[in-house]
Amino acid sequence: MLTLAWQTVKARTSGFIGAFVAILCGTALVAACGILMESGFRGGVPTQRYAAADVVVTGDRTVRPPGGDVLAFEHAAEQPAIPTALVAKIAAVPGVKAAVPEQTFPAVVVGPDGQVLADKPSFGHNWESAVLAPFELTQGRAPVADDEVVLDSGLAGQAGVGVGGEVRVMARSVPVSYRVVGVAEASGSARGDAENRGSRQASLFFSAAKAADLSGRPDQLTAIGVLTTGDITSRLEDVLASDHVTVSSGADRSAAEFDDVSQTKAILALIAGSFGGYAVLVAIFVVASTLALTVEQRRREFALLRAVGATPRQIRKLIGVETTVVSVIAGVIGSVLGILVSQGLRSAFAAIGVVPHDFALKISPIPLVAALLIGIGAARLAAWSASRRPSSINPVEALGEAAVQRKDVGRVRLVIGGILLAIGTVATTVPLFLRGQLGAAMSVMATLVLIIGLTLVGPRVVGKAVRVIAPALRGVSGYLAAANVVKNSRRLAAAVTPLMLAIGFAVVNYYSQTTFTAAVQQETTESITADHVITGVAGVPSEVAEAVRGIPGASATSLVRTQVITARKSGDSVEVNRGPANGLDASARNTVDLDVVTGSLDDLTTGTVALSDVYAWWNNKKVGDTVEFWYADGRPAKLKVIATYQHELAFGDHVLSAADAREHTRAGMDSAVLVKDANVTALKDVVSRYPGLQVTETVAAQDRGEERTQFLLNLVAVGVILGYVAISVSNTLVMSTAARRREFALLRLVGTGRRQVIRMMRTEALVTVGLAATLGTLVAALPLTLLAIGFTGVPLPAGGIWVYLGVLAGAAVLGVVSIAVSTRLSLRAKPIDTIGIRE
Structure with missing residues (x-):
């Protein structure tokens, strides 16, 4: 065989x-x-800061709700802190040579011109943790006093300062002058990795006491680096099993860093x-x-x-x-x-x-x-x-x-296709009632259902369409093409369907997200009623809002962009999701319009939360109830609901107090400060005390990184899959055209010219592409139109038309070229030779 x-x-x-x-x-x-x-x-x-550490212990960033299966988890957006008490516990484990505590916090150097030196992320650390890289002093000594600092060599060169000089450092407050007592440089593998791949961060080192003060969490650590005498990773995991930490070694150390x-x-x-x-x-x-x-x-x-x-x-x-x-x-x-x-x-x-x-x-x-x-x-x-x-x-x-097609598709297939078309049509109306990412996702799902339904009834639809088109095809080639597409509509449908799928799915995937993004920006612009917005390179110190409130007649609200993790029971499984949230002050009503439905933002204090009206309805929550979720750093939250609102596109489903949101981020700063009715001169005077801050007229929509990333991932995935589908389409067109060699030979033997056959196939190709473009556009138009009406109030989806035209052009080139090339190859042999070959 x-x-x-x-x-x-x-x-x-x-x-x-x-x-x-x-x-x-x-x-x-x-x-x-x-x-x-x-x-x-x-x-x-390759790890840089922890290159010399054998093991790194950090807070566990994996959130697993109770009752969920092995796949029911989410990754926390922020690195959770760990208690300092773990240092002694780790040091007592046999095989541990040293347990080194590390504090990491945002700290930037202000240059001589008053501008922040921020070409890369810059962090402050306690000097004890320098051994984890290791960083070694090339000049000077270690910091001891509260006003002393050690800079890495790159940062010292950028600031133009050496041992004995002074630099201004800003860490969650106004810049403070420090005396440079040393310059350090990474050595060993950390230095090699930094040279080969480029250092990812700049480092400043303070005394242990000063680092604990600047971090804002004196009783907590960012990580603990462990130097060992052998491989004791499993032993450490057993000892720390109940402490909600992650023990990393080898390549995983970079994930901790x-x-x-x-x-x-x-x-x-x-x-x-x-x-x-x-x-x-x-x-x-x-x-x-x-x-x-x-x-x-x-x-x-x-x-x-x-x-x-x-x-x-x-x-x-x-x-x-x-x-x-x-x-x-x-x-x-x-x-x-x-x-x-x-x-x-x-x-x-x-x-x-x-x-x-x-x-x-x-x-x-x-x-x-x-x-x-x-x-x-x-x-x-x-x-x-x-x-x-x-x-x-x-x-x-x-x-x-006989080498002819079946006359029609089965009745069961038509019924199933009709049912799916009805379900898909109903599903396209969901964005009119349900806004947010779920509504946008439903448009994509509805399109997929419509495409599947149209695929099942495709031969019937294509058959009726070609009977309308056929009379318009003129000339000998047009007559032959019309006869072919009418008598072989099933073969035509086999080529039209995948092209239609590619066009419809690609268009809906792209324009659903661009429309959603435009809706978020539109609602953000409408919701922010502030006159001015203060933003910064690495955030805005929390004290800035209080300083602005000191201006006579001014209102200021801290805005903290963050994320939360929610879990919801769905049948026997648990759905876990991470989504955007915001922190605001109780005075937010002066600078923000959330379109409050019930309750009042005046009650927004620590331990409370406001929910979007849709989220509250979906989870059966009302004012006075308690809602549970997880903060950005994975810590559990159990807060009282004080209000519900409708502007969830701009502010997400959760609005926390600014203090709660700030406490669970590594930076511990505001994302922006919203200002209203402030004297511009006085406002600029306050901002000038903090290098790197600026005053603008508007605030950008929240960077929905998770949703944007998912959108871009979908584009890549859809692009790759559609590329594979394109190969299938090309295969189908080439093989089905090549199989018609004897048909072409017969046409030529009865008097049809070679050019007439080519024109006939070109006409068939244009009919194929035209039908695919029309059906693909129609199947995408309904869900996108209803999505745009529900989200932005206008029937046209947001986004440039060039993407749509590019998709159509790609499908047209694919169909026409595949048929044209295979036709010309099939016509190379003499008709008398071809007519006698076996099928």
Whole structure:
């Protein structure tokens, strides 16, 4: 059987090219996802601050609500602090040479010109933690007094100061002068990593007492670096099991040091897993459709085999072995290409901010072998599906089949398609009643349902459409094209459907998010009633709002952008989500319009929260109730509801007191200060005391990093998947056109010119692309129009039209070029030779 299969593959190379390409691309995509998933567990960036530490202990950033399964968790946006008491506990563990406490807090140097030196994040630390890099003094000595500081060599050079000089440092307050008593430089591996990849941060070192004071949390630490005599990671995990901490060693130390690496490792595995699962499903679909077309074109060959005594089992085995031969070759090549695809995806993710630019992938044989096995398995599954009909058909019936399509689709299929179209149409109205990210997501889901429904009824819709179009096609070529599309509407629908899917899905994915973003900015502009807004490079010290309130007649409100994690019971599972929240002062009503429905913002103090009206209704909460969630640093919250409001797009579902929100962020500062009725001269005088602050007229919408990242990830994922779908479309068009060689030869033998055949196929291609563009636009227009009306009040979605035109152009080029190239190749042989070849 293997010999026969190999001979068949060699004899029908052109017929197996489509399946080969589909399997190769699918395997490459799955291998890339496997590499990304493995990198989520083992990848990262080289640590700098903790390069000399064997183990690093930090607060646990994973929030797992009670009652949830293993996948019910969320990653905290801020690094939680840990108590100083853990230092002694860790030091007492056998094998620990030293447990080194570390305080980390924002601290920037103000240059001689009064401007903040902020070309990279700048942090202050206690001098004891310098050994963790290690930082070694190249000049001077360690800081002892409260007015002494040690700068890293890069920062000292940038500030133009050496030992004995003075610098002004701003850390949560007005700049204070410090005497530079030393200059330090990273040594060993930390220095090498900094030189090779670029230092990610600038460091200032203070005495232990001063660092504890500047951090604002004298009884808490950012991390504890552990120097050991051997591998005692598991021992430390056992000792600290009840302290809600994370014990990191090896490459994981960078996740403890850098917030972006920590979040990247948490989400990359999930993204790659879900993306990889989607890729596997699409691969099976594409390979199955390609193989089905290949097998269908060989139906007479299989009928002949059945007529000479081949059993259905032998036919299935032959198709399976042929597919295995092709899939093994394609899978091996595709697995290797997966390395290049993973690098491309990593670069794309880095460009959109999902992973750091210096995040390194971990590549091992495991994902490559797994992708190869998955590719072969998907191909075999597709072969089994494709072989069912030719293996079971009666030989006499098969030999007598005419090469024409079935006249219509089944009634059950039409009914299911109609039901899905009705459900999708109803779902498109959800954004009229439910705003927020959920409403935008429902538009995408409704579009997908509409596309599936339209796919099921596609032959009927396309058949009616071509009967309307056909009379408009003029000339000999137009007449022939009209006859073809009318009599073979099912074949036309097979080409129109994936193009329609690509157009509709891409357009809705893009414009739903741009419309949502525009709605957020619009509502933010309407909700902020302040005259002026104070912002800063690294935040605004909390004392600024109080200083502005000292201006006669002025109102000032602290605005703290933050996030919260919520959990909701859904059947037997628990849904965990992280979303934007804001901290405001009780005086916010003077500078902010939340469109309060019940309660009053005057009652917004520590221990209280205001909820969006939709969130309160969804969770059955009202004023006076208690609501539970988790702060940005993963600490649990149990707050009293004092108000509900409607402007959730601008302020999220939770508005906390500024003090509560500020306490659970590492910076401990305001994101902005909203000012109203303040004398401009007096306001500028207050701001001038804090270098790096500026006064503007408006405030930007909250940076919904999670939602923006998800949007960009969707674009990348949709782009890759649609690229794979494009390969499938091209395969289908090329193979179906190539299968019409005898038809072209017959047309030429009865007097049709070569150019007329080419024009006929060009007309068919334009009909195909035109129908796909029309249906794809219509299937996207309804959900986007209702989304725009519900979110912005106008029927047109936000965003440039160039994306829509680009999608249409891409689909047009794909369809026209695929058909044109395969047509010209099919016409190269002489008609008299082609008419005599077997099917």
